[in-house]
Amino acid sequence: MFIFKSVVGKLWITIIGLVVVVLLTLSLFLFRFIETSFPKSKDQAETLSKLAVKVASEISLHQEERRYLQVVNELLSAQDTSVIIVTTDFRQIQAPVGQPDHREIRYDDFFLNSDLQKVFAGEIKDNRLRNSGMPNTQLENQYTAVAVPFMNKEQSQVAGALILYQITQSSEETQAYVKKLFVVVGVAGFLMTTFFAFFLLTRITQPIQQLKKAADLISKGEYGTRVPITSTDEIGELAQTFNHMGGQLSDTIKALNHEKEHLSSVLRSMTDAVITFDAAGRVILTNPQGEKIIQEWNQIQWSDEKPALTGGQAGSGSMSTIPEPLRPLFESVISEAKELTSKVHVRSDVWSVVMAPLYSQDIVRGVVAVMRNVTEEFRLEKLRTDFVANVSHELRTPLSMMQGYSEALIDDIAATPEERKELAQVIHDESLRMGRLVRDLLDLAKMETGNMELHFRELDVLAFLRRIHRKFAGLSKERGIAISCTLPDKPLLLCQADEDRLEQVMTNLLDNALRHTPAGAQIEIRASEERYKGEHAILIEVSDQGYGIPAEDIPYIFERFYKADKARTRGTNGGTGLGLAIVKNIIEAHHGTIQVKSQTGQGTTFSITLPCKGV
Template sequence: MFILKSVVGKLWMTIIGLVAFVLLILSLFWGQYIQTYFAKTQDQTQTLLRLSTRVAAEVIPHLNEPKYLQTINELLSAQDAKIILLDTKLNLLPMEQKEAVKVDSLFPKSDLQSVLAGQSIDNHEQVKMGSKDRLESEYLAVAVPLKAEGQSGSLGALVLYQTVQSLESTQAYVKRLFAYVGVMGFLLTTFFAFFLSTRITQPLLQLKKAADLITLGEYGTRVPITSSDELGELAKTFNHMGEELEDTIKALNHEKEHLASVLRSMIDAVITFDAEGHVILTNPQGEKIVQEWSLIGLQEGETPPVNRQTIPKPMQQLFEAVVAEASEMNSKLHVRNEVWSIVMAPLYSRDVVRGAVAVLRDVTEEHRMDKLRKDFVANVSHELRTPLSMLQGYSEALLDDIAASPEERKELAQVIHDESLRMGRLVNDLLDLARMENGNMVLNFREVEVGTFIKRIYRKFAVLAKEQEIALAYELPELPLVLEQADEDRLEQVMTNLLDNAFRHTSGGAAISIKAEQVLHKDADAIQIDISDQGHGIPPEDLPYVFERFYKADKARTRGVTGGTGLGLAIVKNIVDAHQGNVVVRSTLGQGTTFSIILPCKKL
C-alpha cells in the first residue's frame, strides 16, 4: 500500500496503534469496574430483602394506620426507597402517598402471586438482563409476603423498591466515552500526521526533488533552509554537497574536454576496450578504424553490430594476449594492403585488468619506403654486379688472349660496350628518378599537338616493330588534340618507356596500338593516350606495385643486354604526376596490358 511506503503513513499508523492500545487498556479497567459494580448490586438486593422482611414485620400491626405507613416511607426516602402494600387481591392498601411507581412496572402479576404464596422475590434479573421498560432499569425492587405471626396465610405483599444506576446506561456511557476518545484520538493523529507532513516530510520531499534534479544533471540545484534543527542542518549539508559535486563535475568536464582535445588532435588512432572487448572510447581516427575493420571477416549480407561495437578481428589476438598476460605489447598489423604499428596496454581497476587501450599508427608509407630501400639496394647491386662481372670477365679474356681470332676479340669488345651502355642507362635513370622525387626535375612547358607527337613516336618504333614482326598502329580522332602546357621531351620519354615494355613482353605476330582521345577527368577536359599490347599480361596481385622502382612482375632478375633497368614505369609515373595527370594500368593475364595516360588540356 502507498500509505505504508511514506513516512507520514508510518507515523500515522504508529500513533493510531498507540491510541488503540491505550483504549484497550482503558476498556479492561472499565470492564473490571462494571463487574465490580454488578457485584455491589447483588449485595444491595440482599440488603433490600432483609430490610423488606423487617419492615413487613413492623407494618403488619399497623396496616390500618396510613400515617404510620407514611412515616415509614418518609424514613425510607432518605435512602431513595419506598414501600408499596398490596392486599391478597394485589390491590393497593390505603396509604397517604403518591404512587411514584406502578407495581406492574416492577413485577408481573405471576411473580406477585408467588409472593402471596409465601415466596420472596426481587427484580434483580430484570435489571441485569435489561428491559425495554425504562423503569426496570432505574429501580431495584423486592417483594415479600405479609404474614402475621402464628398465621399460615399471607395478608398481602410488601414491595420495597430503591433507585439504582442502570447497568445499561453505564455501559452505554462507557461506549460513548470510548467512541469520543477514539474519534478524538483519530482526529488528533490525522492532524499530527499533517503537521509532520508540513514540518518534517516537506523538507524531505524537497531534498528528494533536488536529488532527482542533480541526477538529471542540474548540479546547481539547491534546497531552501527553513529551520535550524536537524532538517535544517541536513539541508545545509546537502547544499554544501551540491556545491562540491558541481565543482568536481566542472573539473572532470574540464579534464575530459582537455583529454578529448588531445585525442582529437592526435594523428595516431586511440581505442579503449573493456574486459569483454567492447569499444568504450575512441578518437576520430580510432572510430574510422573500428568502422572499417569491423567489416573484415563478415559474410555477405551480414551487418556489423550497431549498438555496441566490438574489437575488430585483426586486433583480437593481441587483445586477448594483453588481457591474459596483463602486460604491454607491440605488434604490426597488415590489414588491406596497409601496415599499422600498434601498442596495446592493459587498464587496471584495483589490480584487476578491466580492459585495454590501443594506440595505432599508420606506417604503411614507412614500411613501403623501407621495402623500397631494401629492394633498391638489392636491385642496384644486382643490376650493377651483372654487367660488372661481364666487363671483368670479357676484359680478362682479352688480356689473356683467350680470343684467337679478330672476330672473337671484336665480339668480346662488343659485349663490353653493350654492358657499359646498360650501366650508363641505369645510372642515368637513377639520376633522373632521384631528381624527380626530390622535385628538382625541370620541365619546359609549351603547346604540344598530340597527333603530330604520336605520329613521331610511331615512326620511331616502326622499324623495331617490323624487325620483331609486331603490328604497330595508332588511332587519332578527326579533330586535333592540343596540350596547352606539356614538356614534349619528357612525354616522349614516357611513351618510349611504355613502348619498350610493350615490345619486350609481346611476341611476334601480335599487335601494339596507340590511341588518343578527348575525355572528361575530374569534371574537366583531358586527353587520354592508351598504349595497348597483346603480350603476356600482368598478374592481378602485381598491378598495385608496377610503378615502384625495380619491381618486376615476372620475378626474374636476369635480362639480356637490351633489357630494361626496372625503373621505366617509376619514371613514367613521376613525369605524368609532374604534369598533374594520372596513369593507370589494366591487364588480363595471357591477353595483354593497357597503360592509360590522362593529361589535362588546360594550362596548369
C-alpha cells in the same frame, strides 16, 4: 503500516508511549500511596461511629455549657464533620454543634425511617448498611454517615438519633477519582501529542520532504536544484549543507562533462581507430574511425564455418562483437593481462594494432585497442627492401663484368688488339648501363619527392609523335619490326606540357615494345581526342604485338624494379626496371593517367590520357 513509515508517525507513537508509561508509573505509585495513606470506607465508618457515640453522649450531658460545645464544634469542624439530630417523631432539629451553614442535607439523604427506628431502639447504623429500598442519591457516595441513639438530659431514655457525617475519604473513592483524572490527563496528552506531531510535520517533516524532492530532482540530472532555508536550527544547517553539496556536485558534473567532451573531441579528432571492448568481447565505446572499422569488418564473411557478423552502431542501443581478425589478440590480452602489439592483414590492408587491458580493482574488465592503417608504410617498407635488393642485383652484374674484363686486360689475357678492343667495349657498355641506372634512380627520386623540374609550354602533339616515329623507325627496321603512326587530320595541342619529359615517356614505352616484340610483328602509335573529367583531353596509345604481360603482373608493372621475367635475366641492352615507374610519375605530373591492357601472346597497349589545359 503507513504510520510506522513516517517520521512524524514514529515520533507520535514514541511520545504517546512515553506519556502512557509515565502515567502508568505515576498511577502505580499514587495508588500505592493512597492505599497506605487513606483509610478504607469500613475504617472510616468505624471511626466515625466511635466519634458519634462520644459526641452524642457529651452533647446530651453538656447542652447548656456553651464553652464546652464550642470546643466540640471546633474539633468536628477540624475533621470536616457535621451533625444532624432527628427526634423520635422524625423531626430534624437544630443541633447545638457541627451544624453546616446550609440546610440542604437532610437525614433521609442517608437513612430510611426504618433505619432510624432501629437507632431509636439502641442500634448504631451507617449508610454503608442502608436498606436496599432507599433511593440512590449522590450524597450517599460523597458522604459517610453514622446514626447513633441520642439520649435526653437525664440519660433515661432515647430522645432521638444523632447523625454524624463527613466527606468520604476512603482509598476506593480516591482511586476512582485518580483513575478518572488519569483518563482525562491521558486524553489531554493524546490530543496535545497529536497537535505536537502536526506541529512537527510543518517544522521538521516538510523541510525533510523538500530535501527529498530536491534530492530526487538532482538524481534526475537537475543539478541546479536548491532548497529554501527557513530556519537557523539543525534543519536549516542541513538545508544549507545540502545546497552547498548541490553546488559542489554541479561544479563536479560540469568539470566531468568538460573532461568528457575534451576526451570525446580528442577521440573524434584522432586518425587512429580507438575501440573499447568488455571482457565478453562486446564493443562499449569507439571513435568514428573505430565505428567505421567495426561496421566494415563485421560485415565480412571470414570463413565458410562462421557466418558474417552484423555490424552495429557501437555505443548505441545494440552492442557489436569483436571482429574475427582481432579475436586472437583480444583473447591473449584477456588471459595474459598485458599489453600486446601486432599487425593484422584484412584483405589488401595492413593494420597495426596495440591492445591493452582495462582494470577494475585488479580484475581485467576489458581491453582498449588502438588501430592504425599502416598499409602505405608496409608497402613503402617492402619497396625499400625490394629497392635495396634490386639495386644490389642490378649493380652487382655490371660491376662483376667490369671487374672481370678489366682484370683480363691487366693480365694480358687478350692476345690480339681485336680481343682487347672487344673487352674494352664490354666494359664501356656496362658502364653505360650503370650510368643509365644511376640516372633513372636520380630522376625517379626527384619525381617522387616533387623536385623534378618541368618546363611547360604549348606542344603540337602530331608533330611530336611524327618525330618520335622517325626516331625509332631505323631501330625497328634493323630488328625486323614494323612501326606505324596513326594520327587524326585535325590538330592536337597541349597547352601545358614538357616536351622533353614526354619524349622520355615515349622512349621508354617504345623501347619496352621493341625489346618484347618479335621480328615480323608490328608496333603502332595512335592519337585521338578524348574526354577526361568532363574536359577536352588527348589520348596517346602505344600498341605492340609482343609477348604480352601476365594478368597477375599487370597491377605491379609501374612499381620500381618490378620485372615480369622473374629470372631477372637481361641482355646487354636490357632495361633497369625503372622505366615504367618514371613514365607513371611524368604522366601524373601532367595531371594525366596511364593504363595498360595486355594478354599473353597477343601484345600490350599502353594508353596515356593528357588534359589539353594541362597543369
